[in-house]
Amino acid sequence: MYRQMVLIRRFEERAGQLYGMGQIGGFCHLYIGQEAVVVGMQAELKRGDSIITGYRDHGHMLACGIDARAVMAELTGRAAGISRGKGGSMHMFSVEHGFFGGHGIVAAQVPLGAGLGFAHKYKGDGHIAVTYFGDGAANQGQVYESFNMAELWKLPVIFVIENNQYAMGTSVNRASSEDQLYRRGESFRVPGMQVDGMDVLAVRGAARTAIDWVRAGNGPVLMEMKTYRYRGHSMSDPAKYRSREEVQAMREKSDPIEGLKKEIIDGGFADEAALKAIDREVRDEVAESADFALEAPEPALSELHTDVLLGTY
Amino acid sequence: MPQILLPAMSPTMEEGTLAKWLVAVGDVVKPGDVIAEIETDKATMELEADDGGTVAALLVAAGSEGVKVGTPIISITGEDEAPAPAPVAPPAAAPSPVAAITPEPTPAAIAPAVTAPAITAPEPASGPTRRQTVREALRDAMAEEMRGDGTVFVMGEEVAEYQGAYKVTQGLLEEFGPARVIDTPITEYGFAGLGTGAAMGGLKPVVEFMTFNFAMQAIDHIINSAAKTLYMSGGQMRCPIVFRGPNGAASRVAAQHSQNYGPWYASVPGLIVISPYDAADAKGLLKAAIRSPDPVVFLENELLYGQSFDVPEGEHVVPIGKARICRAGQHVTLVSYSIGVGVALQAAATLAAEGIEAEVIDLRTLRPLDRATVLASLKKTNRLVVVEEGWPTCSIASEIMAICMEDGFDDLDAPVLRVTNVDVPLPYAANLEKAALLKAEDVVAAARAVCYR
Incomplete structure (x- = not known):
């Protein structure tokens, strides 16, 4: 888990640099600060379970075990990208890893995730779906349509709200009449949990409880992860809606990677040198993925017309 | 003597079947009593007496099909009138489709909005055919594909227990059960998204919209989630889903319920858009749509549902993309x-x-x-x-x-x-x-x- 969180952190830092250099275009939403959420959840999932998220998706892909080079090459719009350069930052998928995107429309992934859960139930394969969305998406109507159907049909779905406190520039309490988002499922009888999303062990423990409940056929669970993003909403966000001191205080007091590092060392599970070795490995992996993403060729122009339809008509 | 005329029970009903009389000559009825069951183009409806009195005559036999809206079907003597001698109703096996007794000229039935005469195209059928309504042909297409492929399921508002708001899914619940024929809440955005997610997860959903006017609430999933996924994923993610339902003007339902979305969807790369006319194409193209690995918008027409055409017997699949x-x-x-x-x-x-x-x-x-x-x-x-x-x-x-x-x-x-x-x-x-x-x-x-x- 430590390695995965560091990988996401370093990967996103590098992606931010490449964006600044003009090597990554369009919208680019970084996951820095929120690493504990997906890493803690993923630690308790099984191969064959499905996950889906919105546009802040790089971390989820890395946590699913997808090759960092394929993700970085997608960001640079190269043929070796996981979507062959046709999706970009917000639209990446890996069916092989149970990762169903990468969706650019706020909250669209919520009913899609309920549908993935529906498919697991229909097939009776014992797997579950996890659908991640933000505090901003939590105000979209389709979220509640999904809660209703998921509970009505007892679908094996976990709804994870990554509450990073700001929907772009609007804080939760400026946008939500009920800002305790874990309570948002109550009128649909969806049980809710509020979790410290800056503590990967807390996330993992909560994930285990939720997954056991859902896998046993009891229907969906809503998990609100209280987390924080250090960077702007996207690379083009100056983040004037919060103070530097607020961000700095979060980084100093609640950083998920520093927190886990302390737990590991204090608990005697590994020493500082061992963690530093992991840090070095990760740095090399990220550097290699960036080199690969910059050197890989762009898609052939013939790719413009492929993958529109599967059938021939 | 007051007569009750067969009423129009839906915007597009022109005729109905007098399924069953619940009263007999000589019975005394009170206002609000159910006197008959009428099968319309959409559903079986109970007909209530508006006024009380004694049933003097049943003017149309039970079982009569094709009774025009406005045909007198029963005479009820008012409470103050002397009962008239009761004519005997003809036997139940009245010849179809004409009502047994049409004692006076029928008032003009409600005309459908666009008159679409059921002219059978002169394309000679190569094999045996049978006469079917578009509605039945669509139902058969779904049933046949569901028999052949366990991943095909139908979901939408009133598709299961109600047997379809327009009876297109009639009988499917009985054959395939509630796991494969699924009534949804009125939640178009939600179930269009859920269906799309199920398709991404390996199933083949047939999502019915009660009308495509309501699909406006769901158009984001049809276009952004279903149509673009294959391309955005560099060919990895499939989304084999059919969105189907009536489209275009019906009859007297006015602006928000009368619109042709063909041009809207046909402008979107990544979608297949089908809009059949007759029953043979409705069946053959819906089967092709369900088998297609791509997302399909299948636009039906409410005014055509009740029209009958020759449909080839046996396996009948019509290729997509051929006029x-x-x-x-x-x-x-x-x-x-x-x-x-x-x-x-x-x-x-x-x-x-x-x-x-x-x-x-x-x-x-x-x-x-x-x-x-x-x-x-x-x-x-x-x-x-x-x-x-x-x-x-x-x-x-x-x-x-x-x-x-x-x-x-x-x-x-x-x-x-x-x-x-x-x-x-x-x-x-x-x-x-x-x-x-x-x-x-x-x-x-x-x-x-x-x-x-």
């Missing part, structure tokens, strides 16, 4: 789809009497559009009129005209014309609605104009 010449002719080409095909065929019959032989093309699939069939016909006739039950602006007609300009310019002996609905929201008043909708006489006039006659 059909439903009537051959050499003087002018009429291009249409869905209910407009009936209008075009009606116009062609009128034109034939004047010595103008029109070739009628049913596009059947709106995306991908069969340009070759249209251009080949234009090459033959050199004149073309597009007939579309929908708005003129940015329409399928616009697209056909562009194709003729781009690739058929040298074959044109006259400008291409379009005959469509009037460019206004559909009004409610009967006369205004009629004025707004596509009409065969306008098609005839346009055909004459391009033939310079």
